[in-house]
Amino acid sequence: MYNFFEKIRQFMFGRNGFDQLGIALLVLYFLLNFIRNFFWLSFGWVPFLVLLLLLILFFFRFFSKNVWKRQKENEMFMKFWRVIQKNIIEKISNAVRHAQDPVYKYFHCPRCRATLRLPRNRGKIDITCPKCNYTFRRKT
Ligand SMILES: [Zn+2]
Structure with a gap:
């Protein structure tokens, strides 16, 4: 067993x-696979090809010896x-903060x-947006 792991170590x-x-590619792969199976979606070859492409991409990056380029990626x-997370x-x-605010209610200007x-x-009032001067009526 030690030899087996040693061989893997040397290979890697x-x-x-x-x-x-790499983890993101795998997660995306399993997520898409799950969605595909769960909803019994069959769009022909496209989802199959996308899944295959994700796996190929993962293994290509996993075994790649061009570590510098993979690190840049x-x-x-x-x-x-x-950016997405933030x-x-x-x-x-x-x-969540706005919904729980007991004093103020938050609105988005429709314009x-x-x-x-x-x-x-305060009941139903006319609200004038201070940015664009658009007036709309909302219940506060
Ligand atoms: Zn506005």
């Missing part, structure tokens, strides 16, 4: 192996991932999407 020496992008992916987490936490804050329980 100088190869890229797991990184965040991983860095690009992590930059992209951090935006999603900030949006969700803002929405410019600006966030407006008004005291609760």
